[in-house]
Amino acid sequence: MPDIRPQKGPQEDFLSSSADIVFYGGSAGGGKTFGLLMEVVRHIGNPEYGAVIFRRTTPQIKNEGGLWDESEKLYPLLGGVPTAHNLLWKFPQGSKVKFAHLEYDKNVLDYQGAQIPVMGFDEITHFTRKQFLYMLSRNRSTCGISPYVRATCNPDPESFVADWIEWWIDQDTGYAILERSGVIRHFVIYNDSVIWGATREELLEQYPDLLPLSFTFIPASIDDNQELIRKDPTYKAKLDALGTVDRERLKFGNWKIKASAGLMFRRDMFEIIDRNELPINRTEVRGWDIAATEKTEANDPDATAGVKMSQGNGFFYVEDLVHFCGSPLKVDNSIKNTASQDGKKTKIRLPQDPGQAGKAQAKHFSDMLIGYLFKILPVSGDKVTRASAFSAQCEHGNVKVVRAPWNEAFFSELAMFPEGAHDDIVDAASDAFNELAPAKSKFMVS
DSSP states (O other): OOOOOOOTTHHHHHHHOOOSEEEEESSTTSSHHHHHHHHTTTTTTSTTOEEEEEESSHHHHHSTTSHHHHHHHHGGGGTOEEEGGGTEEEOTTSOEEEEEEOOSGGGGGGGTTOOOSEEEESSGGGSOHHHHHHHHTTOOOSSSSOOEEEEEEOOOTTSHHHHHTGGGBOTTTOSBOGGGTTOOEEEEEETTEEEEESSHHHHHHHOTTSOOEEEEEEEOOGGGOHHHHHHOTTHHHHHHTSOHHHHHHHTTOOSSOOOOTTTSOOGGGOEEEOGGGSOSSOEEEEEEEOOOOOOOTTOOOOOEEEEEEEEETTEEEEEEEEEEOOOHHHHHHHHHHHHHHHOTTSEEEEEEOSHHHHHHHHHHHHHHTTTSEEEEEEOOSOHHHHHHHHHHHHHTTOEEEEOOTTHHHHHHHHHHTTTSSOOHHHHHHHHHHHHHSSOOOOOEEO
């Protein structure tokens, strides 16, 4: 067998821990995925051995540079033979390592009766507490290997993981307490609550009918992965280019920071320019967030917002804002009139409602926008995530705003995001930005 070794530091600590369950990570680039892939092949000499690594969805397994890609670099060195269609590796001794998804809570029922001696979770924060606890009951073994669980993670203060590793995190700063890295504690589940103890004996004394399990958390950062820094010296700069929230989480491992008003967008992030300062050669997109309710004295409905944004000379430019409350007819007329005013070189991005209603809506927009470049996309992901890339560029001074009467409404809503009463302008701006960002897709022409 080739001599494949972990890097010294957290990766080595992760692979040498004796705890029943280990969560490993806390920052991007810490060598977590490779560590997990190495751990699950520890026992491939046992012909009855099988391991499963879970991700929340199958596309996450197959993503460029993800689990499957990384396994293709490592497992052939160990004699592994892949079966790509069912994400399975078989080794000469008869042992197996499989990758699988748990997209919905009900998917755990697919493993009723299963025995998985070594179980991995890549990005455990993507899973629910219910999924994790149920799958612990499937972590059992008849192949002579004591069962255990290993998981990787990046910080997410909204996940169950943040509560689970609370003892290892400074609750004032959000950063890992390095002196506690790898320190093993024990827990039992009683009445659906996690009860912690410093020792197994302490818990057995209080709960003699329950079996304590051991657990630890091992934080890691980009500085712990010198191999990545050697291969990609620019990776740190890429983390520095993130917005405040993502940078705190992914570079510094902050488990407490959350998006809040004034954190993602501030007025001082933007340079105000006159329209004649716009570059001649630029790519233009109008992003729309659509609502269709008339405003009255008795309500405060969501509004329709259309943000025109462009890119040129290395900057993004917010050129125009259409923002109003109105009926479906008023919305249609505004979209058509605005498209005419913007001209046919301005691409249009529209949101699509889910289900059958969205298909009818797409057909309606298609008929309405004949001759224009447009795209109709289902809205996916939470609003903060959708706005993160735009926020990062704003923070780094790469977004300029054309001076106009609508500036106050634009800045006011962005400054309150995500805690403000409305976020229509933010959604429209984020969608326009995401069309101008490097990951582009094709537009339809009707």
